[in-house]
Amino acid sequence: MGQLDGQTGLIFGVANKRSIAWGIARALHDAGMRLAFTYQGERLEGTVRELAASLDPACPVLPCDVSDDEQIAAVFRQVGEAFDGGLDALVHSVAFAPKESFAGLFVETSRADFAAALDISAYSLVALARAAAPLLEARGGGSVITMTYLGGERVVPKYNLMGVAKAALESAVTYLAFDLGPKNIRVNAISAGPVRTLAGRSIPGFPRMEEYVRENAPLGRNVDIEDIGHLAAFLAGPGGRNITGEVIHLDAGYHVMGMGRPE
Numbered sequence: 001m002g003q004l005d006g007q008t009g010l011i012f013g014v015a016n017k018r019s020i021a022w023g024i025a026r027a028l029h030d031a032g033m034r035l036a037f038t039y040q041g042e043r044l045e046g047t048v049r050e051l052a053a054s055l056d057p058a059c060p061v062l063p064c065d066v067s068d069d070e071q072i073a074a075v076f077r078q079v080g081e082a083f084d085g086g087l088d089a090l091v092h093s094v095a096f097a098p099k100e101s102f103a104g105l106f107v108e109t110s111r112a113d114f115a116a117a118l119d120i121s122a123y124s125l126v127a128l129a130r131a132a133a134p135l136l137e138a139r140g141g142g143s144v145i146t147m148t149y150l151g152g153e154r155v156v157p158k159y160n161l162m163g164v165a166k167a168a169l170e171s172a173v174t175y176l177a178f179d180l181g182p183k184n185i186r187v188n189a190i191s192a193g194p195v196r197t198l199a200g201r202s203i204p205g206f207p208r209m210e211e212y213v214r215e216n217a218p219l220g221r222n223v224d225i226e227d228i229g230h231l232a233a234f235l236a237g238p239g240g241r242n243i244t245g246e247v248i249h250l251d252a253g254y255h256v257m258g259m260g261r262p263e
């Protein structure tokens with residue numbers, strides 16, 4: 001018996017087998033959860049369908065660009081039908097900032113880039129949580145999990161606009177936790193250390209970020225998508241029953257350091 005047997009979950013953010021969302025999906029599936037997936041655009045459809053089918057050929061797999069309210073409404077309508085009007089977990093593992101925003105200085109950020117990054121990376125959690133709430137409430141509550149990074153709390157060179165979007169996302173987690181708490185819906189963020197994914201590798205100097213954590217984190221290593229999956233399954237399970245509004249660091253302890261290791 002898995003501890004999430006009989007539960008259902010909806011996963012946003014699988015692009016390929018390296019995606020954090022895929023690590024989370026595997027862990028939730030292994031704990032017994034039935035899953036549905038979304039994909040962003042036709043380009044990713046085939047890969048996401050293939051991965052979803054490798055867990056369960058009956059997984060619903062639906063298109064959703066999180067900047068499109070109609071697509072969001074359609075996803076929750078179809079997921080409600082597939083899962084008998086109920087949902088136990090929502091995984092938001094989605095972020096976007098224009099490539100140029102990582103290359104230059106934050107002070108050069110344009111209004112349009114700022115709006116796009118904040119819309120897709122932070123507002124989308126609000127839109128998805130609102131749409132999921134009736135389905136989660138129908139099951140007596142549930143767990144909303146999003147992904148963030150230390151660059152939302154402190155300056156990480158080159159992270160720039162995405163850091164500001166993560167700060168907004170983390171604040172949204174706290175306000176959503178307060179609004180949805182009376183429905184027994186928990187809302188939490190996992191602040192993961194650098195992971196070599198499509199999004200991760202698009203940050204200039206990413207190998208240096210990984211190396212720096214390995215050299216300076218108390219545990220002297222990086223995390224992987226399996227680690228993130230285990231934590232997500234914990235949050236969705238009985239251990240997470242009274243945890244909400246939290247940003248949980250999963251970074252081999254890196255965030256506690258005030259300076260690097262002495263030579």
Ligand SMILES: NC(=O)c1ccc[n+]([C@@H]2O[C@H](COP(=O)([O-])OP(=O)(O)OC[C@H]3O[C@@H](n4cnc5c(N)ncnc54)[C@H](O)[C@@H]3O)[C@@H](O)[C@H]2O)c1
Nearest residue numbers: 013014015019020040065066095147194195197198199200
């Ligand atoms: N990789 C890291 O080092 C790291 C560390 C901490 C947090 N995170 C966060 O984890 C999350 C997942 O990223 P990842 O590293 O797995 O990379 P990834 O590239 O595998 O996943 C990013 C996902 O966001 C989706 N996405 C982007 N714009 C979208 C839109 N408009 N509509 C719908 N989906 C959209 C992409 O399709 C993709 O599936 C992100 O929020 C990222 O910021 C990543």
